[in-house]
Amino acid sequence: MVQKIKKPVVKPDSTAKRRGRPRAYQPELALGKALDLFRKHGFAATSLDELSAATGMNRPSLYGAFGDKRELYIKSYARYRADARAAMQEIFRDELPIRKRLERIFAVALDIYLSGEAGPRGCFTVMTAASEAVADPEIRALVLEGFSELDDAFANCFRIAKKKHELPASADPVVLAQLASATIHTIAIRARARVPRKQLEAIVRGAIDLMLRA
Amino acid sequence: MVQKIKKPVVKPDSTAKRRGRPRAYQPELALGKALDLFRKHGFAATSLDELSAATGMNRPSLYGAFGDKRELYIKSYARYRADARAAMQEIFRDELPIRKRLERIFAVALDIYLSGEAGPRGCFTVMTAASEAVADPEIRALVLEGFSELDDAFANCFRIAKKKHELPASADPVVLAQLASATIHTIAIRARARVPRKQLEAIVRGAIDLMLRA
DNA sequence: TGTATTTTGTACCGTCTCGCATAATATGTA
DNA sequence: TACATATTATGCGAGACGGTACAAAATACA
Numbered sequence: 001m002v003q004k005i006k007k008p009v010v011k012p013d014s015t016a017k018r019r020g021r022p023r024a025y026q027p028e029l030a031l032g033k034a035l036d037l038f039r040k041h042g043f044a045a046t047s048l049d050e051l052s053a054a055t056g057m058n059r060p061s062l063y064g065a066f067g068d069k070r071e072l073y074i075k076s077y078a079r080y081r082a083d084a085r086a087a088m089q090e091i092f093r094d095e096l097p098i099r100k101r102l103e104r105i106f107a108v109a110l111d112i113y114l115s116g117e118a119g120p121r122g123c124f125t126v127m128t129a130a131s132e133a134v135a136d137p138e139i140r141a142l143v144l145e146g147f148s149e150l151d152d153a154f155a156n157c158f159r160i161a162k163k164k165h166e167l168p169a170s171a172d173p174v175v176l177a178q179l180a181s182a183t184i185h186t187i188a189i190r191a192r193a194r195v196p197r198k199q200l201e202a203i204v205r206g207a208i209d210l211m212l213r214a
Numbered sequence: 215m216v217q218k219i220k221k222p223v224v225k226p227d228s229t230a231k232r233r234g235r236p237r238a239y240q241p242e243l244a245l246g247k248a249l250d251l252f253r254k255h256g257f258a259a260t261s262l263d264e265l266s267a268a269t270g271m272n273r274p275s276l277y278g279a280f281g282d283k284r285e286l287y288i289k290s291y292a293r294y295r296a297d298a299r300a301a302m303q304e305i306f307r308d309e310l311p312i313r314k315r316l317e318r319i320f321a322v323a324l325d326i327y328l329s330g331e332a333g334p335r336g337c338f339t340v341m342t343a344a345s346e347a348v349a350d351p352e353i354r355a356l357v358l359e360g361f362s363e364l365d366d367a368f369a370n371c372f373r374i375a376k377k378k379h380e381l382p383a384s385a386d387p388v389v390l391a392q393l394a395s396a397t398i399h400t401i402a403i404r405a406r407a408r409v410p411r412k413q414l415e416a417i418v419r420g421a422i423d424l425m426l427r428a
Numbered sequence: 429t430g431t432a433t434t435t436t437g438t439a440c441c442g443t444c445t446c447g448c449a450t451a452a453t454a455t456g457t458a
Numbered sequence: 459t460a461c462a463t464a465t466t467a468t469g470c471g472a473g474a475c476g477g478t479a480c481a482a483a484a485t486a487c488a
Contacts, residue, residue, distance in 0.1 A: 020434020021484040042345050044258035048476060058437060060478075069476070119348045126403055130344040131256050133407045134333045143407045175420035178400070179393070182421070185403055186396035189340055193347045193357045206389035207396070210424065234464020235454040262446060272467060277447070429488100436483070445474065453466065458459100 027065060030055035034066075035076040039121040042131055043073050073132070074139065080124040081146060084112060092153045098161035099212055102180070105157075106204040109184055113191040114200075123188035147181070154180040167212070176211050183207040241279060244269040248280075249290040253335040257287050257346055287346070288353065294338040295360060298326060306367045312375035313426055316394070319371075320418040323398055327405040328414075337402035361395070368394040381426070390425050397421040 033054040037046050048069060052059050066072040091104045114120045125146040133140040154177035161167045167176075187200045247268040251260050262283060266273050280286040305318045328334045339360040347354040368391035375381045381390075401414045 017486070018434075019432080019486055021436070023435065040348070042256075042258065044256065045345075047474075049474085059476085060438095061436065063477070064435075122344065122348075127344045129403050129407045130336060130341045131259075134254070134336075140407055144409070147404060147407065147409075172420070175424065178417050178420055179396075179424060182393075182396040182400035182417070185400040186392070189343050189399055189403075190361060193343045193354055193361065195358070195361075203392050203396070206386070206392055210389065210393060231456075232464075233456055233462080235466065237465065261444075263444085273446085274448075274468095275466065278465080283446070432485105432487080434483100434485080436481100438480090438482100440479080441477090443475080443477105445472105447471095449468105449470080451466100451468085453464100455462105455464080457462075 023061075025055065025057050025061065025065075030057055030062075030065070031076060031079050034072055035079050035124075036116075036121075038073055038076050039080070039124050039127070040116065040118060042127060043069075044131070070136075074142070077124060077128060077139070077142060081142075081149075085149075087112065088153070092157060098157070098164075098166045099208060101157060101161075102208050102211070103204075106183070106187070106208070110187065110191070110197060110200055110204075113188050114197055120191045120194060122192035123184070126185055126188045127192075150181050150184065151177050179207065179211055239269065239271050239275065239279075244271055244276075244279070245290060245293050248286055249293050249338075250330075250335075252287055252290050253294070253338050253341070254330065254332060256341060257283075284350075288356070291338060291342060291353070291356060295356075295363075299363075301326065302367070306371060312371070312378075312380045313422060315371060316422050316425070317418075320397070320401070320422070324401065324405070324411060324414055324418075327402050328411055334405045334408060336406035337398070340399055340402045341406075364395050364398065365391050393421065393425055 033056075034051055037050055037054050040046075041050075048059055048062065051069075051072070052062055055062065057065065062072070066075055087108050088105065091101060091108065094101060094104075096104070109123075113122050125143055128139060129143045129147075133143045151174075155173045157180075158167065158171065158173035158176045162169070162171055162173060183204060187203060190200060190203075247270075248265055251264055251268050254260075255264075262273055262276065265283075265286070266276055269276060271279065276286070280289055301322050302319065305315060305322065308315060308318075310318070323337075327336050339357055342353060343357045343361075347357045365388075369387045371394075372381065372385065372387035372390045376383070376385055376387060397418060401417060404414060404417075
């Protein structure tokens with residue numbers, strides 16, 4: 001018996017007993033690889049061949065698992081948002097002093113935007129807004145949701161700070177939040193153009209000073 | 215003594231006597247059409263066929279006049295920058311009070327970003343930063359130049375205001391300029407996601423108040 | 429064991445892509 | 459008129475693109 005057994009060392013889908021031939025890929029892992037590619041090159045400049053190579057899935061499997069290229073992009077974006085939310089949520093909820101909290105939020109953001117061995121990848125929400133959001137209503141809705149989520153999180157942040165009297169009564173949490181989001185957007189874009197981290201950190205410092213000097 | 219030393223030193227502008235078959239297109243006008251397309255869809259999602267149709271030039275003419283697609287993109291971007299500069303320069307140089315000046319600058323920016331019958335086209339510098347700037351060093355250099363140009367113009371603006379005592383001595387023109395640029399970037403991105411003008415104007419108002427509040 | 433079910437791998441389809449080769453056309457000049 | 463020059467118009471060609479048909483492979487279940 002010359003059978004070359006290629007059993008999956010790790011069960012792809014935890015312990016569920018599936019009926020047919022087992023999957024040779026791990027969906028979450030493959031989606032992460034797809035996200036990496038989309039973040040690097042954008043939707044139009046990423047080919048299914050590259051996606052297939054990066055995920056280790058051949059094209060039919062890719063299609064069966066995630067749908068066509070556009071659906072894969074949407075699912076990748078959802079994954080990005082979930083990851084970013086997971087990284088931020090805890091800091092947003094934290095009870096640290098407002099300055100410390102802002103510093104940590106922007107530091108995590110910079111980590112996300114500057115990561116990538118082939119160059120900084122920026123913010124996927126911003127990239128998607130700049131490219132696909134104009135013509136595709138469904139994607140646009142997701143992007144708008146992304147903006148609102150960030151705005152709201154910042155606004156809540158400032159509202160708490162105001163209650164704790166870390167900000168004067170005259171401070172408007174919504175305006176401050178828009179400024180914080182603007183800072184996020186400008187460092188995301190500049191990161192994409194390879195502006196060095198030091199400069200981006202300087203921008204963040206200036207913005208924080210301005211926001212808290214009230 | 216050579217009498218035929220008269221090489222066409224003068225550009226073949228309107229009244230110059232060119233040698234062969236006359237052009238059927240106007241280069242500046244065609245470049246404008248190309249820019250429109252690139253702003254709408256980005257580099258990768260714009261095909262030479264579409265460019266050919268929009269400009270009214272067939273592909274070989276397009277190629278002969280502007281080079282390949284990438285060169286055409288670069289020339290389109292240069293044109294965009296020149297247009298934006300022409301629209302802004304005068305306001306930046308003006309002697310209006312700082313608040314009025316900022317209001318006018320942002321209003322013009324919004325006009326640029328929201329124009330386009332097929333949806334708002336955003337800021338081409340921002341779009342290029344998000345897409346081509348990562349992998350293409352030459353384009354990246356142009357984008358960085360675009361960022362600096364805006365930062366410097368704003369900084370100069372605040373410096374003048376400070377000299378005229380419209381700002382307190384403690385105000386840092388560079389930090390304020392970064393905030394102004396950040397506001398430009400955030401409205402450019404949000405415009406691309408079809409956020410209505412009213413909301414963008416509210417963001418601008420909040421930012422100006424924050425910048426000028428002493 | 430045999431059958432049903434699910435995924436994989438290969439190979440292909442029609443379409444679009446960019447860039448260029450070639451020939452026709454329209455002008456200035458000798 | 460005849461020639462040189464510059465542009466237009468047609469269309470080709472090699473490859474990349476997204477998506478899918480089909481059969482082999484690998485599992486669960488009866």
